Amino acid sequence: MVNFLQHTFNGLVGGAFLALLALGLAVIFGMLRVVNFAHGAIYMLGAFGAYVLLTEVGLSFWWALVVMPGVLALFGMALERLVVARLARLDPLYNFLLTFGLTLILQDAVKSRYGVQSSPYDAPEILSGTLDLGAFDFPAYRVFVLFMAIAVCVGVWWLLSRTRVGMVVRAATERPELSTALGIDVGRWVTPVFGFGIGLAGLAGVLAAPIRAVNPLMGADLIIVVFAVVVIGGLGSIFGSVAAGFAIGLVQAWVQALGEHWALLSQVLVFLVMAGVLLWRPAGLFGREEAPA
Amino acid sequence: MRTKALFVMFCSTTLLVTACGGGGPQSTAAGGGLSDGKVVFGVLNDQSGAYSQLSGKNSIKAVELAIADYQEKYGDKAVVKEFGVETADHQNKPDVANAKAAELYDRKAVDVILDVPTSSAALKVADVAKEKKKLYFNISAATTDLTGKSCNKYTFHYAYDTYMLANGTGRNTTEEGKKNWYIVYPDYAFGQDMEKSFSAAVEAAGGKIVGRDAAPFPNTSGDFSTYLLKAPTLTPKPDVLGTMQAGAELVALVKQYNEFKLRDKGVGLAVGLMFLTDIHSLTPAALAGTTYTDAWYWNYDLTNRTFADRFQKAAGVRPTFAHAANYSAALQYLEAVQAAGTDGSDAVVKQLEGKTVNDLFLRNGKIRAEDHRVVHDAYLAQVKAPAEVAEEWDYVKILRTIPAAEAFRTPSPDCHLS
Numbered sequence: 001m002v003n004f005l006q007h008t009f010n011g012l013v014g015g016a017f018l019a020l021l022a023l024g025l026a027v028i029f030g031m032l033r034v035v036n037f038a039h040g041a042i043y044m045l046g047a048f049g050a051y052v053l054l055t056e057v058g059l060s061f062w063w064a065l066v067v068m069p070g071v072l073a074l075f076g077m078a079l080e081r082l083v084v085a086r087l088a089r090l091d092p093l094y095n096f097l098l099t100f101g102l103t104l105i106l107q108d109a110v111k112s113r114y115g116v117q118s119s120p121y122d123a124p125e126i127l128s129g130t131l132d133l134g135a136f137d138f139p140a141y142r143v144f145v146l147f148m149a150i151a152v153c154v155g156v157w158w159l160l161s162r163t164r165v166g167m168v169v170r171a172a173t174e175r176p177e178l179s180t181a182l183g184i185d186v187g188r189w190v191t192p193v194f195g196f197g198i199g200l201a202g203l204a205g206v207l208a209a210p211i212r213a214v215n216p217l218m219g220a221d222l223i224i225v226v227f228a229v230v231v232i233g234g235l236g237s238i239f240g241s242v243a244a245g246f247a248i249g250l251v252q253a254w255v256q257a258l259g260e261h262w263a264l265l266s267q268v269l270v271f272l273v274m275a276g277v278l279l280w281r282p283a284g285l286f287g288r289e290e291a292p293a
Numbered sequence: 294m295r296t297k298a299l300f301v302m303f304c305s306t307t308l309l310v311t312a313c314g315g316g317g318p319q320s321t322a323a324g325g326g327l328s329d330g331k332v333v334f335g336v337l338n339d340q341s342g343a344y345s346q347l348s349g350k351n352s353i354k355a356v357e358l359a360i361a362d363y364q365e366k367y368g369d370k371a372v373v374k375e376f377g378v379e380t381a382d383h384q385n386k387p388d389v390a391n392a393k394a395a396e397l398y399d400r401k402a403v404d405v406i407l408d409v410p411t412s413s414a415a416l417k418v419a420d421v422a423k424e425k426k427k428l429y430f431n432i433s434a435a436t437t438d439l440t441g442k443s444c445n446k447y448t449f450h451y452a453y454d455t456y457m458l459a460n461g462t463g464r465n466t467t468e469e470g471k472k473n474w475y476i477v478y479p480d481y482a483f484g485q486d487m488e489k490s491f492s493a494a495v496e497a498a499g500g501k502i503v504g505r506d507a508a509p510f511p512n513t514s515g516d517f518s519t520y521l522l523k524a525p526t527l528t529p530k531p532d533v534l535g536t537m538q539a540g541a542e543l544v545a546l547v548k549q550y551n552e553f554k555l556r557d558k559g560v561g562l563a564v565g566l567m568f569l570t571d572i573h574s575l576t577p578a579a580l581a582g583t584t585y586t587d588a589w590y591w592n593y594d595l596t597n598r599t600f601a602d603r604f605q606k607a608a609g610v611r612p613t614f615a616h617a618a619n620y621s622a623a624l625q626y627l628e629a630v631q632a633a634g635t636d637g638s639d640a641v642v643k644q645l646e647g648k649t650v651n652d653l654f655l656r657n658g659k660i661r662a663e664d665h666r667v668v669h670d671a672y673l674a675q676v677k678a679p680a681e682v683a684e685e686w687d688y689v690k691i692l693r694t695i696p697a698a699e700a701f702r703t704p705s706p707d708c709h710l711s
Binding site: 003006007010013014017111115116117118119120123129130139141142208210211212213215217218221222224225252253256257259260261263264266267 | 516570
């Protein structure tokens, strides 16, 4: 039982990363209909940025936690204005290719400057111990990650459901054409929302730096799983992607804990779940079929 | 078929003309001199990916140092006067390795291919070497198949293999009293092979595998916490966690091992395969106390240190064992050419087979004639605590020298050289 609780807790932490990344992707896809393939590279930039801030600028993890998402959000906004927006009228495939190309450029740029070797990054002193959770102890840093992810998701939920800005964004995310027809200036919100989604990926990256290998390819494999998570939750559904992120993290941890020959399954599982969900609900768990325009 | 016959005729005519016409090379040595008047090395490895730091471009520097040493040693008496070094990036992909190896031998006139990390790629190159009858020294791939069922007359396996790693770390750690092992390995050829070798070595030394887990490869999330959580809950509790991960996955696993404070919970760490560059990137603090088997260490003695200084001047970093082994392989190849007076493959192989060698890398070395395994002393190493690290790159202490005869397996019955 204690073991089960430990693995459950651990799964939630793994899910926290998926949820944060999926949330950003969902917000961007919802508003812009852009499948942002560069999301994994941005996650990597967040982690690398934290490393660079620490080693070259001398700013601690706590600064990185504030600075990197902000810087990356600005980068995202510039990106949206300069390139993404120009391709918006074309087939979505163009933006997919653009962000894919961007991934390659970002990865190689980091690779050529810092090499492929993983860079060391330690958790801040105060979080480097373990926390006694009654039945078992758990690394304090992981508890912090879980707390941060939940706080951010709740914060985003509050923003979207309780504020006027949120209402506009929600309307524009889920029914862009209808919102435009109702006189809501959707275009005004596109750039900040894109930046916000990118900032979330950066935040996930900074959170990952102390516990995962910081190297140029760290986002490349992860992003495929995150896409599957978003599809399971329902493309464009913000609540769905967060819920699916945590759920997949949990299930992966449970399956991995089963033993030696379950490892492969834990990796494929997300895609099996995706296939199952799509058969049952083609728009994902919380997605809605697109209303005919 | 006709073209082939014509080609053979053309070649034999050329040979006859060169041999009888008196217009052959002016070499004083018997045996026919050098093909195209020079020796060309081909360094085939990973130059941008996961293994680019542990060997990569710096292996070329190592080969150049070997050439310089050969020239200095033989001066005017050197059979080889001209050298070439060609290089290619195989991206760790077997099909790319296959194509690049053929290109190096055929179009770049390479006489010997060196390095080739990644077992699957290395095995492909062995096939090419056999087909072209050209020499190939594998340095940085681990599979024992190179001297087992895939062995051939023109392929030599140099620095290390999975048996040596398992036997060194698994056996020695178990004999030290850490009997109960929990093994976590990446679920692909290398990891599976390592798991088998380690289990065998641990059990042979009287130890027990209390648990084993296959981690997905590549591990998309970079998270190993499930296995780390599990380690202290197994019964009996493992004394040591044996990890067979490499590169970035090793880095992630060790980070998380520290995060979960497993050492404090009595679960030590043994690493299947580790390079100096891995320790540099993880920092000794993260790995302090970890044991592993090293094929060579730069600060082992004055000879190694002198070489390491030269290497650092050329490459900017201290050499890994792969760099030192590339140097040694290039040097031993040149020595064999010198002795044979020709770079003809069969004559060089004859010189190499059964030779006992002592050089910078090969201590008590022997190039086994039976399977072309190059055996030599190996070392059980332990990462120093940060307080013990007095200079950058000097990260480990050698606990024990594992004699050559003990470090490597006996020739495999699967190997039939041809």
